[in-house]
Amino acid sequence: MPRTLPGRFGAVPGRCALEQVVEHQDIEALPEDLGERIDAWEGDEDDLDEDAVLYRSDLSTAPGWKAGGFARWHGTGPAAVTCSCSREMDPVLTVASQEWDHGSRSWIPLEDRLTADAMDANIPTQVTVGRWGSRHVFACPADASHAPRLSFQG
Ligand SMILES: [Zn+2]
Numbered sequence: 001m002p003r004t005l006p007g008r009f010g011a012v013p014g015r016c017a018l019e020q021v022v023e024h025q026d027i028e029a030l031p032e033d034l035g036e037r038i039d040a041w042e043g044d045e046d047d048l049d050e051d052a053v054l055y056r057s058d059l060s061t062a063p064g065w066k067a068g069g070f071a072r073w074h075g076t077g078p079a080a081v082t083c084s085c086s087r088e089m090d091p092v093l094t095v096a097s098q099e100w101d102h103g104s105r106s107w108i109p110l111e112d113r114l115t116a117d118a119m120d121a122n123i124p125t126q127v128t129v130g131r132w133g134s135r136h137v138f139a140c141p142a143d144a145s146h147a148p149r150l151s152f153q154g
Contacts, residue, residue, distance in 0.1 A: 016065070016124050019109060023062045025070050027055055029078040058106040064099035065125060068092060071136045075153035081138045083146050089138035092148075096134035098122045130154050 027035050038055045042048075053059065061072040071091040073079065081089045099122045100107050108116045115121050129135050133154035140146035 018067070021062050021069075021107070023069050024055075024060050026061050026073050026078060028073055029070075053106070057103045062107050063101065063104045064094075064096045064107065066094045066096075069094070071138075071151065072134065072153055075133060076151075079151070081149050081151060083140040083142075083149070085140060085142065085146060087140055087142050089149055090141050091136050092139045093137040094134055095127065095129055095137075097128045097130075097132040099124060 027038060030038070042052075042054050048054070061070045063072070069091060071081075071094070081091075083089050099109075100116075101122065105116070108122075112121065120126075130152060131154055133152055136151040136153070138149045138151065140148075
């Protein structure tokens, strides 16, 4: 059950477990022809049933807190994050306001499925970033001493 621990400057995140998942690049960051093939594979949105598996919501970037993986660019669209040494930086941490939402329920951990509809079940950390957005931290792949960069997706 989520809990919030009192801290000197407010609350600190509740304790959570990490699990490994497989995710794929945000569709907006894929080559255009591949994105079009995925769109064709998904079919017409109006013809889908509610259990349909969609690349964007079920197979692409996992919502919620994560270490590594791919950035979700739902707020701004894809953007290159470049280090001062000119290398493209890697997402190393995502702090998210929700672990899942109505459109990303396939990412609910198996152990949380029975309680997934309980109030605030999708915010076990009790952390909200901006107005229910997420914060990505990027790091240089060549030199960890290079300054990290941040991205906010609202
Ligand atoms: Zn660098």
